[in-house]
Amino acid sequence: MSSRIPPLLEPYLTLPPEASLILLTSVLGASSNWLVLRFLHSTLLPLDSSPDISGEDDTKVLLGLDLDKLAARKKFQFVDGLSGLFLPRLKVHERGGHKVLSNATLDGVSADLLNGIQELKASQNPGHEGRGKILLLADQLDLLLAAGGNQIGAVGMGEMLMGLREHVHSSVITLSADYPLVSVDQTPLEINHATLLLSMAHEADLIMSLRLLDTGMARDVSGVIRITKGDGSINEQKDIQKGMEEKELLYFVGGDGGVRVFERGQ
Secondary structure (H helix, E strand, C coil), X not given: CCCCCCHHHHHHCCCCCCCCEEEEEEECCECCHHHHHHHHHHHXXXXXXXXXXXXXXXXXXXXXXXXXXXXXXXXXXXXXXXXXXXXXXXXXXXXXXXXXXXXXXXXXXXXXXXXXXXXXXXXXXXXXXXXXXXXXXXXXXXXXXXXXXXXXXXXHHHHHHHHHHCCCCEEEEEEECCHHHHHCCCCHHHXXXXXXXXXXXXXXXXXXXXXXXCCXXXXXXXXXXXXXXXXXXXXXXXXXXXXXXXXXXXXXECCCCCEEEECCCC
16 A cells, blocks of 8 residues: 555555445544545555656646546546535536535535436446445535534434435545534534534444644644544444554644654654
């Protein structure tokens, strides 16, 4: 596996078992972006046969992977959940492998995501046994709870995700876990956010939580990543438990985007 994947995280970033759910949580100052990118890299790397490229001619590159080529081959599809929903004055053009959500209702979001999933499925060659496994990676869908007002709640969001999960091999979902959002439960947003987060945590087979150091900022440490088995793997005894060790690690995100993950004391 590429050195872009920190060795200590390699066992956790492979394609999850069928029907499994991986939950990534983050807080302000400890973003999950770098972890999401490495999940994508680990999943897409076996599908990309091109050598590392530098990104000339506006080619979209992810840690050395040619996203435009993967999208053209129907191996990858990006659904933009910001431009069309929250920037209505801008005219956003869709292109191959890039869709833009235009309806902020849960029915609209679900329909657009399901259409993307069906397009990927339709492009798969049924003659290849074991191929065509689709990974759904939903990054910060909890934004809809804050932007959707009273029209979007935790129950509806959970039902939408459950419906989408029935059409894919496995899912990775990222949510915010900042203390003010999950501890007070006074406003509708706080109640909905805490409900969604706890629901996903109970359903998850594996949880990877990012937070800042308890002792404050450090020059050579960006934060802590804690890896725990979720209730889903315990209740259903899925294969995801095998070889998955619960642990707590430190990580450092460099200015060039490189990431180093290490144990305490190293």
